[in-house]
Amino acid sequence: MQTVRPVLTLAVAVVLAVIPFARASTTPVAPEGPVPLAIVVYDQPSFKGLSLRIEQAVPDLAVLKFDNKAASFEIQGTGDWMLCENRNYGGRCVRGSAKADDLRVLQLFGRVSSLYPVPAAAAPTTPTATPVPRDQKPTP
Secondary structure, eight states, X not given: OXXXXXXXXXXXXXXXXXXXXXXXXXXXXOOSSOOOOEEEEEEETTTEEEEEEEOSOBSOGGGGTOTTOOOEEEEEXXXXXXXXXXXXXXXXXXXXXXXXXXXXXXXXXXXXXXXXXXXXXXXXXXXXXXXXXXXXXXXX
């Protein structure tokens, strides 16, 4: 029996030494931050064909060689995008949310010439002001 104890003690020590490393390798990695608001437009329905990822307002898609080519889109991040028929955000504009696999539904298939982001509204904050009674003047 005395020869078994050192082996058992050694086995327990090895297991205890390995456990912290096993836990470290399975710890999930937190995302770095929120996804920036962007839109990916495709020149074919169902998110197929040539695509273009856009992160800021574009007053004229012709500059990017994508004028009147959008057939579907996907929005990344939190917010919506306005898609307009004419350059400089003119003509009919439609607010797009999340994704659209066929712009014929919005009557914009092959008609988008400009677009711009509409960020999600910030969550309302709790006011920190203290009410002042009517008979008391605020102190500067």
